[in-house]
Amino acid sequence: MDKKAIISSLQLSQEDLLKAGCFDTNQIVKIIEAALVSFKKGEIIFPDKTVQIFDKKTQSRINCLPSTLLREKVCGVKWVSVFPQNPALYNKQNLSAVILLSNIRDGFPLTIMDGTFISNIRTAGIGSVAAKYLAKKDSKVIGFIGSGEQAKMHLITMLSVRPSLKECRVASLNPKNEEKFIREMQVIFPGVLFQGTKSDLGKAVIGADIVITATSAQLPLLKKKWLKEGVFYCHVGGYEDEFSVALACNKIVCDDWQIVKHRTQTLSLMYKKGILKDQDVYANLVEIVSGKKQGRQNPMEKIYFNSVGLSYLDIAIANWMYQKCLKASLGKEIIFQKEMIFSRPDIRRFIKS
């Protein structure tokens, strides 16, 4: 770092994060568990997010999600855009995210980093924390509805908590995406048996021990009748399962039910229609992680997990990744302010008036 600059930061790309060894699913699970407990203890400031929507129909938006880890003395913000038409219009990814961290000793910025990878691994990470406590220990088959980046990331984190998984089935509304999913994932997990379904959603799900829906369809794609006893269902998107799915489950667990119930996911819709009540939700995940409530109690239970996304988890993960990159001397120094503006002897020549 240039010691002479008044304000500088470390800039980190996705590629820096990979090189530093941040794609470490076991560590992600540990960080998420610790942050959930830390929040419960009051060690995290977590203000409401700010949502700016630019198009009511497409729901194109940029969300601004600040939070502070008081124990780590780090305040950060995730700045994330969701433009559902990007793939169709520009052949670009839907989501882009940037994370900025500042220290809370002097308030100066520490790092500005890629947030897309963090955002994706956080979502999949909390799903795998849930699976750790709620999926059967000997789960063999995992079935996906949806085959995008979120589905891929979930497969990776799920395999780290349930290495017993031997078979992965995938259904996408577009069969080409199934092929891409399998091609990319087979490279990473040569020992897993992959199966495409040519958009046959039931075929992907029936008989699976772990079912994951990661789609932006906004349709009740997942049917109750497809779910076998003992299933762990991880709901990632918005509205994508029949109401009867949740009603048929023995336990419903959320990352934070008080937040979930005011959103627009399947459980939220059910709550707003009066079909689901507060007491129907068994626990928030932190209660299970901290041992206050039990996770799976027998191999027959059907368990439903829904996460709405807690952005202080992104900040906790980002802070861990930043520390790893610092240690590995990765990233680029960027300067925001070299000197005090009026200390420059030549400032006069820059002023136009």
Next chain:
Amino acid sequence: MDKKAIISSLQLSQEDLLKAGCFDTNQIVKIIEAALVSFKKGEIIFPDKTVQIFDKKTQSRINCLPSTLLREKVCGVKWVSVFPQNPALYNKQNLSAVILLSNIRDGFPLTIMDGTFISNIRTAGIGSVAAKYLAKKDSKVIGFIGSGEQAKMHLITMLSVRPSLKECRVASLNPKNEEKFIREMQVIFPGVLFQGTKSDLGKAVIGADIVITATSAQLPLLKKKWLKEGVFYCHVGGYEDEFSVALACNKIVCDDWQIVKHRTQTLSLMYKKGILKDQDVYANLVEIVSGKKQGRQNPMEKIYFNSVGLSYLDIAIANWMYQKCLKASLGKEIIFQKEMIFSRPDIRRFIKS
């Protein structure tokens, strides 16, 4: 720009902004006027700011202020830290700010830039927009209580709208700061007569045509009896003037009274105590800029201006500066994401699980 990277941005330092010719006070005035009008027309999304306070006593905090310029198709956030103890504890500046802009076509980030300069020139800029309409045309003497970066910036912007100013007096609670102020400003304005006061606040203000208080004192430093007829008083800080100052003024103008009245500035305190009512506030600045209400109507009026800070103005200024830097090919390209993570043929070796 590296066309191959999926997500990249332009990183801009204060020094880049200076080189690009952004310290242009006339332009800043124009941009602020246009943005005030644009907001009034509904062309700007301006959500509430998020404030995270880390120390109740010192009020150390980081504020997160997003907004969107719909016409310019730019969404941005100012991330600003205010740590009042920085100068004493670390010999560092109180304030640091970073601004991030994204486009609202695909949501991707455009630039991450120094925000400290923008933040300071915005505050002084709106003061000079007010002075343009509210200060006497032939103002000769400007008096400052406070001599920090904000005072300096105000002198520069005030001189651009009132080049008739010939004399500048300054009072600071620390006389050394007066000397520094004069030393730095004399270089920029060799034709102006500067006068220090050795902390004699009255001496700085009595007889001045324009009075500016830019201090964090939180004491009623400015006395009503010091203000002459025809004065334009620009209140920059929090609580720093006797209540009788506002009561003695013929017009009170705010950047946005509906926001001001809920804060903790002198006018806000008066409102909360019932000493000031809605009808006592003559106008919001935009009503005068757009010609709906008159500015100064005679040379005897005493006029009070208070701005609380509208962060969409920072975003409007930042966007203009970004465009100027783009044209001048200034700044550094930074890459957030080079490629889709699962498109890497070597991704397997980066995954630890």
